[in-house]
Amino acid sequence: MLEALTALVTETVADAAGEWDVAGEIPAGVLRGLGAKGVLCAEAAPEFGGLGLSGTDNGALTAHTGTLCSSLRSVMTSQGMAAWTIQRFGDPAQRARHIGRLTGGDLAAVAFSEPGAGSDLAAMTTEIRREGGGIVVDGTKTWITVAGYADLIVVFGRHGSGGAVALVPASAPGVRVTRVPEPLGCRAAGHATVVLDHVRLPEENLLAVAGQPLAMLTTIALTYGRLSVAWGCVGILRACLTAVARHAAQREQFGKPLLRHQLVARHLAELYAAERTATFACERASRSWDSGSPEQVPASVLAKHVAAGNAARGAASAVQVLASAGAAGGHVVERAYRDAKLMEVIEGSNEICQLMLAEHAASSAR
């Protein structure tokens, strides 16, 4: 099954990734087509119309997609995290209904960050409250990946003294979605600001977990997102590695291939090491995810941290080696350079990952 899915992604993207990046848009039909085949949230269970892939196989699919197009991979991360959030926090009826939509062609965004709550997610002020037999959602979410395409926005917010998650249809009265103009990276991933102005929804749209601490809710949801982003960074590294290896073998300067120039060879060696170590960190995390080991939690943070840093450094060195050959808008290494930098910022910035890893290391050594 994995092989058929990677072939489907290859065939769907074909040579369009550069064009999508420059246009800032992936055709909606492409996204819905992949969504309806279950590819965008491939771990969703067959009982909900999903493909039931293991975390390890979904990681391989995510990396493959990231090799071709980080914008599409971002859509995959978002859709997968939405499905996981509903699986984890919803009751059986909510799971059947809403995960079923996500495997049926509807697109989903997950909304955490706000103007005053980025790394400090506990500072979010979006309010989800019960009122008149239903719920009301009020707040502003910024830089929400996929929101520009989404049918469903999975909104995290405050609920009494804890937190809650509301499923907000993008078409609901009071929802305003405004695209981020020309994002630095993953330009076709539909980043947008979402204003929620007194959005009234039925009680059924409040996931069953309501009232638990916000930090617990965001940690559980983001563990999926971090591992997915980490695999996406492996994809970026593989694309850069291929581009650099080919270019360094073919291009000649000073009478010999670039590869025979030691300073260039070092770039290739470091890129190879970066791709391998990121892959190993991701494989380790996905295996612990699949086996249900508690190690999956710190291992996902570690994988994200290692892979994002490696991708940012690796993409920069790829641009260095390809130079003018890779510097035109939409080129695979030019995209990688911008996309990878964004990966050091999202789903827990480098610094937030470092704080979590430091805390984990300190408690393990006590």
Add this chain to the structure above:
Amino acid sequence: MTDSTTELPVAAIEQRIGAFLAAKTKLTWEPEEDLFTSGAVSSLFAMELVVFVESTFQVAVEGPDLAMDNFRTVRAMSSLVTRLRSGGDGA
């Protein structure tokens, strides 16, 4: 998911939870001692606890069962496990 053929006594459940906590925190926990007010538990570790309970006792902790109060003490976790293993949904 519930393996109702195996009855696990509360003492055995609490012993396993206690061993996990001791290995992770290097501290000994009384059955009713609050893990979260102690400052020894981060939100990452809270999720580790959820995954530990699920994989060790073969239960799925989802929806309202994810309540922090179910993970606040060794006793609370063992009650959750006993309830989920008996197929109850009294959340």
